[in-house]
Amino acid sequence: MKRTTLSLIAGTSALAAVTAFAAFDSPSASGASVAEAAARLPVERTSLLCPAPSLSDIAETSYTSFTPVIKGTANSGKAQLQAAGEQSADGTDGSQKSQKGKGTKKKADQPVLTPKAPGTPVTGDTSGGDAPALIGTADGRFAPGWTVQETTEVAAGTGRGLQGVNCTAPDTEFWFPGASTATGRTDYVHLTNPDDSAAVVDIELYGKDGAIKSPLGENLTIKPHTSEPILLSTLSDEHQSDLTVHVSVRSGRVGAAVQALDDATGGDWLAAATDPAGSLVLPGIPKDATDVRLIAFTPGGDDADLKVRLASPDGLITPAGNEALHVKSGMTTAADLGRVTRGEAGSLVLTPTDRSVPVVAALRVVRGKGDKRETAYIPATAPVGTRATSADNSAKGTTLAITAPTATATVKVTASAGSEGGTAVTKTYTIKSGTTQNVDVPSPSGLKGTYALTVEPVSGGPVYASRTLAATEAGIPGFTIQTLPDDRGMVSVPRTDEDLSVLQK
Incomplete structure (x- = not known):
């Protein structure tokens, strides 16, 4: 990949939902009025946060920004990504530098990823190990479904391979099953604060025996x-192969992601798992995975017993020797699933064997053999919902996996125009109940550059999806996987009625 050094931008961020106040007619002699159903409208502002991509001097990072075309949006608006400051050892903001004893404030970098119109991706590159985290905001027509992908290639060293992450909205709680403090692992929790006031955060660690003291x-x-x-x-002296990291925010908001790097098997970003739930779906295990490890944790006071099944192209099957998983309360539990996909597309489906107990889970996936192994992560994810968006796809090396765990579904997939040229293309697929398909991804006609994919359920049951990017370099099968939950481009806004009687109370 050709990379151009840029002084960066970029963002990560927060989805600002549209809100409305509803005033209802007071009851009358003829009965109370019934409020109309809430309208689904495009959001008006979105924030995204991208973690600093790498500490490696040989890292090459690309950023891709994309907003799908959505009816009903404003005609105006903009999106921009700018560098976050870095907190230095003396506690000062990294955007302030001292020169010859004089404190001078560094001028904010101008945004370099400046989308011109929804429907067409915009890309930017940087190289080296000093690229900052990015804070991004989009409003108006650029806000609904705004997606930024950060993809990094590291040719050698700890974590070498392909690392990718979707820049995320700020929040107040995150779960990361699948982290580690084992020998040979170097895992970081990246915390980014987009707001004007400080955020106060707790990081809790849970291992195989329960909570780990980490003052x-x-x-x-x-x-x-x-x-x-x-x-x-640095938070604990214990060396544990499988950890669950819980990030909770006491005040403010942050974006959070775990960078999991291994000396022998490469590394990737571990995105936050979906909220604890009784049933979970982990979509898109590569068909050539050589080793798959399931890590699960239940934060409540009860143990969880889970039925483990694989949604294959032919239906739900039970992996031999891994029919069920018992997860003790407050303890991280792991199970080796080996070559669970056996050359076919697959997604893991976890359901309660009896009563439902909330659980978080993730998969650590390895491809390759020996010294040519590479690692990626698949956290349990929410369903696609109204629409999911994935940026930074190429003509080769992109795999889109879609699963319908409970009922047959029809799904529309659109490949956007290319970042440097091309025309959007749409295809429709039917995913049978209990199956996973690696769909034949549509490619824009006349494609130049990279393109974005949008996934929209048309009918049937809920669908879950993930996108895999693959790029072999120096004989190592580098890859990264991003799940595709709803892009939160639409929000429910209650319809309102005028009620002047409230002014008389």
């Missing part, structure tokens, strides 16, 4: 508009 993870202050990577091994 250094309590009351962490993340200054406004800064990002901080926190090495997990």
Whole structure:
């Protein structure tokens, strides 16, 4: 990949929902009026946060920004990504530098990813290990479904391979099953604060025997508009192969992601798992995976017993030797599933064997053999919902996996125009109940550059999806997987009625 060094931008961020106040008619002698159903409208503002991509001097990172075309949006608006400050050892904002004893404030970098219109991706590149975290905002016509993908290639060293992450909205709680402090692993929790006030954060670690004491993870202050990577091994002296990391925010909001790097098997970003739930879907295990490991955790006071099934192209099957998983309360549990896909597309489906107990889960997936192994992660994810968006796809190396775990579904997939040229193309697929398909991804006609994919359920049951990017370099099968939950481009806004009687009360 050809990379151009840029002083970066970029963002990560927060979905600002459209809100409305509803005033209802007061009851009358003839009965109370019935409020109309809420309308589904495009959001008006979105925020996204991208973690600092790498500490490696040989890292090459690309950013791709995309907003799908949505009816009913404003005619105006903009999106921009800018560098977050970095918190230095003396506690000052990294955007302020001292020169010859004089404190001078560095001028904010101008945004370099400037989308011109929805429907066409915009890309930007950087190289080296000093690229900052990015804070992004979009409003008006650029806000609904705005997606930014960060993809990094590292040719050698710890975590070498392909690393990718969707820049995410700020929130107040995150679960990361699948982290580690084992020998040979270097895992960081990246915390980015997009707001004007400081955020106070706790990081809790849970291993195979339960909670791990980590006083250094309590009351962490993340200054406004800064990002901080926190090495997990500095929070505890225990070496554990499988950890669940819980990030909770006492005040403010942050974006959070775990960068999981391994000396022997490469590395990738571990995105936050969906909220704890009794049933979970982990979509898109590569058909050539050589090793798959399931990590699960239940935060409640009860143990969980889960039925483990694989949604294959032919239906739901039970992996031999891994029919069920018992997850003890407050303890991280792991199970080796080996070559569970056996050369076919697959997604893991977890359901309660008896009563439902909320669980979080993720998969660690390895491709390749020996010293040519590479690792990626698949956290349990929410369904596609109204629409999911995936940026930074290429003519080769993109795999889109879609699963319909409970009922047959019809799905529309649109490949956008290319970043440098091409015309959008749409195809419709039927995914049978209980199956996973690696669909024949449509490619824009006359494609130049990269393109985005949007996935929209048309009918039937819920669908779950993930996108795999693959690029072999120096004989190593580099790959990264991003799940595709709803892009939150639409929001329910209650319809309102005028009721002047409230002014008389």
